[in-house]
Amino acid sequence: MRINMYGWNQDLEDSFKTHYENGLIPARILVEHRGMYKVITEQGELDGINSGKLYYENDKEALPTVGDWVAVTPIDGEDKVVIQYVLPRKSQFVRKIAGTTTEGQVVAANFDYVFIVASLNNNFNINRLERYLTTAWESGAEPVIILSKADLCNNTNERLIEVENIAFGVSTYAISSLEGIGISQIKRYFQEGKTSVVLGSSGVGKSTLINTLCGEEILKVNEAREGDDRGRHTTTHRQLIILEDGGMVIDTPGMRELGLWSEGEEGNALSDTFTDIDELAKRCRFRDCTHSNEPGCAVLEAIDSGELERGRLDNFNKLKRELRFIEGKKNARVRLEEKKKMKAMFKKYRR
Ligand SMILES: Nc1nc2c(ncn2[C@@H]2O[C@H](COP(=O)(O)OP(=O)(O)OP(=O)(O)O)[C@@H](O)[C@H]2O)c(=O)[nH]1
């Protein structure tokens, strides 16, 4: 099948049975632009529009996004399909919608790897990297760390050790797109049927890397502005790009401003990023130890003995506070919605 190239597999095929019975066919969203879509189907690339039901959908997270697998109805005699259902996502990035507190918009879905690109020049910042890593773990996909612009760095090994300390077990590569260093090692992630997203601050070389992997210039690279080494946003629409060797990359401008967003309980993403603190905490005397002043706290002991850096615990606490804050807001929204529902119900009964 043609869509196998885009990652369609037996599991998806099996889950589609009832949709087939209802005359629907599978499609993957390649481009999204203001509610209009380009999708790939067995018949090739077609335009897509939302069904009335999706059009009036209130929950923005339920709307189709780039990377989504959807069930569509072909329209006879037209190069167009109507999107009826979004299939369950195996990974996603949610961006806070500007101006609202907790409402989210899914900016990419169903990717296998999250590439976190951080530049090895003087903008290198381990805390920022750690935050990207948390976001990556929360998406449900596998993070891969790319330290870019290795040609500008003369202490790459030190940096690699620094990264290893915060990102246990995460594959990390130092590369230079300009000099072709390390590129062959990361090519293996971009095989046919595999989808990646690329995260990282502006100017770290994301577009340059994608172009290098692609073998041609599909994304525009802005030369760094004078006076600083940051580039400028060049991509303007959401799209899924097929690379030379058949791998796919989702490139969306929204992803670059991704804020912290916790899906479900805060615990998981935190402990994925802070495995060291998590391990130590198992040895604390109290199970609910906050590692602030409790007797028998293994985390504080590790700081005293120099095994753990104080800054690590500070970052841990900071991230925890932020995640709690977002959680709290989400709960507040749920409470508000419940309240509205109750009100509506009471009104009905009063009449
Ligand atoms: N020295 C060096 N410069 C690089 C390398 N890769 C990219 N650059 C330069 O870094 C600048 C920014 O590169 P981009 O690829 O546009 O960065 P980006 O991350 O896509 O930036 P945004 O589109 O703003 O998010 C450009 O001037 C590139 O030429 C590298 O490996 N070494």
Ligand SMILES: [Zn+2]
């Ligand atoms: Zn403790």
